[in-house]
Amino acid sequence: MDVVSPELTSLLPDEIMDTEAIQDIPQSQPDRTTVSSDPGDNTSVPMETDTPVAPENLGLCSDAPEQIQALTTSTDSALNICSESQIPISITSTASPLLTLKPVLTTCIATTKTTDSVTGTIVTTGGLQKLSAPFTISPGNHQIILNKVASSQATEAAKSVGTSPQIIKQEGQKLLVTAIGKSGQPIVLQLPHTGTKPGVSQTSGETKSQAPQFKVVAVGGRSELKPVIGGAGNQVTTLQTQQLKTVQVTVVSVASPTSNASQKSVALPVNVALGQQILTVQQSTSASPVKLATSQTTAQNIKPVQTVGGVQGSQFKTIIPLATQPNVQQIQVPGSRFHYVRLVTATTASSTGQPSGPTTSSLQTAKPMVVSTGAVRMSVPIVPAQTMKQVAPKPLTSAAQVVTTTQTQQRLIMPATPLPQIQPNFTNLPPGTVLAPAPGGGNVGYAVLPAQYVTQLQQAPFVTLASSSGFPASTGIQTQARLPLNGYCDCFANGEFCNNCNCNNCFNNLEHETERLKAIKTCLDRNPEAFKPKIGKGKEGESDRRHSKGCNCKRSGCLKNYCECYEAKIMCSSICKCIGCKNFEESPERKTLMHLADAAEVRVQQQTAAKTKLSSQISDLLMRTTPIISSGGGRLPYTFVTKEVLEATCECLLEQAKKAEQTHQPQAEAERMILEEFGHCLMRIISSAGKAKADSASISC
DNA sequence: GAGTTTGAAACT
DNA sequence: CAGTTTCAAACTC
Known part of the structure; x- marks a missing residue:
């Protein structure tokens, strides 16, 4: 059963239209498209009062799921999709060509409970493979608005066909879809095909037909996504989140369907007031709160999610607010081979994933999702790095820009200010790192960095490294190698500033940042691996470290520190070109x-x-x-033999001698009495010392 | 500490 | 890619 009318489909941007899917669309759809689920469809979408759906697995669609992971941002205006229960969200029409996902039950609150969940109902059509539109989620009215910035043409078209709003209604789903105009904006939503295509088995092993899964991952806050699979039969995709919580990071992950139809990347501008939050998007692993209801084939293509705030287990990234400087935040990360992380403010981000081949792996063809609104930009690399290409950001509406990164190509972000000629390039950033500008021109960006770098970010040096890849050919800076900035300097080679070294005419400092940046670029142009650690892991499966390039020793036998392998206390490998190597097992x-x-x-x-x-x-x-005269410490008895004590002791002794004299004691007896008195004095001194020490200890405690 | 050796990086 | 040059660290005395 088709949900979207041809008119509605025609209004969609071409880039989101699946031609094969379109074929499935019946041409007899009325202008005002009202889609009702097939009453006889036994896979009807369960309603709140209908089929009880387990929170952990809302398998409304048994087809191969597409997955959209969305992380909400925190606090004030985060993506607040919440409800007290599994509330279906209907896509309602509005006066404007907006596709609005609206909860039927508006019980959402700004600060969601961890147990809150939202079930969004998204129209899925038999022919409509994807829906794309600017996507606005308004916590206030509980609406998810798509295609907010739809072009006027779309609006006019919608009016002309009388489909403003077009309503796609799923029976029992309260599913309303507004007219979606061709906005030319990044496509965001991927809707499932009808359930006739080969599906992928989910975690339960049950074969499912294609169906998008929308997952909302709260990063920074504990949140779980509950994949909701729209039933293919009723062609409805349900979006549901559980424990949806306002968080700081919004991550959107899209798992592509497995249809043979080429899967186009979907960029979904989402008008989510994220504030100045970071947006990190990654594929998630099992450790991720995002629960992927995908097949095994899907999972193997999933890159580890590098999320923020503890979402990811092993590779936590730390969000570092890079405020203050517009467009650029320079960070020195000693030891990382690159110290600079630059945030690029952009108007929009448009990442396009490669079309996926026919496969049953949903995530393999996952598309990077860019969610941007006037207030928020979210860049979500969803596709595995190997299959993901970085595309030039499309200018949208604002000056903000979101750049997505790939996992395979490490790129460095070059500062636009000092080196405007250098194209922004994110390299060496952790895969999935998303740099998002602050909304509202705040120019506050965030970088997701390994936690171990965080403590170093407070250092003053701010430089941005840039990789050669993607950079325009350098002009006039090849002579930079003659500057005291070259690979000969270990500090520079390590991506560090010179400090307390014996450099002459050292330019590797903040005072010569421009030159340094040029030198860095030159080095990277020459060798993109220049600032990468030489010692890394070997081939896959090899646990031992290995020199990335191998040594080239000729005379040292690789048994002296001239050899980089030996110096690193690793043995030479097959990639070494050394002669007479003796550095083997x-x-x-x-x-x-x-x-x-x-x-x-x-x-x-x-x-x-x-x-x-x-x-x-x-x-x-x-x-x-x-002797410790001062208070505290180890007081010893003799430290109490002060002048006063001595005088008192002497008086005691003299008194005893006087007593012996008065009693006419013999001299021997007199000496005995005096010594005995002296002993008593010492005992009193020792006793006093011990008592004082005990008192001091008790006081200190 | 000066001089030599060595190999990586830069350069051609 | 190979040969040469430059350079700084490692090494020796």
Whole structure:
């Protein structure tokens, strides 16, 4: 059963239309398209009062699912899709050519509960493979508006055909679809084909026909997405989220359907007031809160999601607000081989995934999704990097720009300000890193960086590295190699600023940032791998580290620090071009050297330990022997032998001597009495000292 | 510390 | 891609 009328379909941008899908569209649809589900369809979309749907698996569609992962942003105006229960969201028409997803039950609140869930009902047509339109989600009215910025032509067309609004109504679904004009804007929604195409089995192993899954992932806040699969039979895609929560990051992931029809990338501008939030989009893994109801074939194509805020398990990225400077935020990340992360403010982002071949893997053909609105831009690389191409951002409406990254090609973001000629290029950023400009011209961007870099971001140096790929040919900067900025300098080669080194005429500092940037670009033009670590992992499956390029030693036998492999304490590999290499596993020279080195290291350690122990003992001895007059510390009895104590002691002794004299004691007895008194004095001193120490300890505690 | 050796990177 | 040059670190004395 077709849901979308030809008129409605014709209004869709060509880029989102699936020709094969269109063929399925009946041509006899009225202008005002009202789609009702087939009463006899046993796969009807369950209603709230209808078929109970398990929160974990809302399999409304058994076909191969497409998946859209959407992360909502946090706080004030995040994507607040929430409801107290699994509320179907109907796509209602509006006066404007807007496709509005509207919850039937408007129980959403701005601050959603973790248990809140939303079930969105999205029109899926037999012929309409995808729906694309600017996408607005308004927490206030609980509407998801598509094609907000539809062209006037679309509006006129809609009026002319009397389809303003066109309504696609799914029986029992309250599914309303407005006219969707050709906006030429990024296409966002991918709607499933009818369930006649080969599907992919979901996690449950059940074969499903194609159906988009919309998932909302809350990053930064605990949120779970519940894939909702629209039933192919009733051609309805249900969007449902559970524990939807306003979060800081909106991630949208789209799993492509498995139809033979070419899957076009879908960019969905979403008018979600994200504030100045970062948008990170990645494929998610099982660790991700995003629950993918995809087949195994799909899963294997999924790149690890690098989400923010703990969504991803192993590769957490940290969102670093890059505020203050418009368009550019420069970050030095020592040790990362690139220290600069630049945020590019753009008007829009349009990422187009490669058309997917006929496959049952939904995510393999997933499309990067760009969600942008006047207030928010979201860039969502959904497609695996290998199959994803970076496309030049399409200018949309605003000055903001979202750039998506690929996973295979590491690119560096070049600053537009100092080097405007350099095209923005995101390299070396973690896959899936999304740099989003601040809405409203705030020019606040965010970079998702490995957590270990975060602490280094406070450093002053701000430079942006750029990879050579995608850069226009450098002009007039080839001479930069003659500057004190070249690969010879380890600091520079490591992507670091020179600091306390012996450079002469050093330009590798902030004072010469322009030159440095040029030099960086030159180096990258020459060698895109210049700033990448030389020591990395070997081939897949190899756990040992390996030199990325291999050494080229000729005389050292790779057993001296001249050899980079040996210096890195790794053995030479097949990629090394060394001559007379002795740096291999069974090399006796290497073993001997290793033994010697180990022995030397042991000696050094022993010496260090001995020195440490001796120092400790000396310190302890000093502590014992040095009277501590001041309060605290180890007070000893004799520290209490002050002048006053001595005088008192002497008086006691004199008094005892006087007493012995008065009693006419013999001298020996007199001495005994005096010594005995002296002993008593010492005992009192010791007692007082101990008491004072105990009191001090009690006070300190 | 000066001089030599070495190999990576730059250059041709 | 190969040969040469430049350079700085490693090494030796």
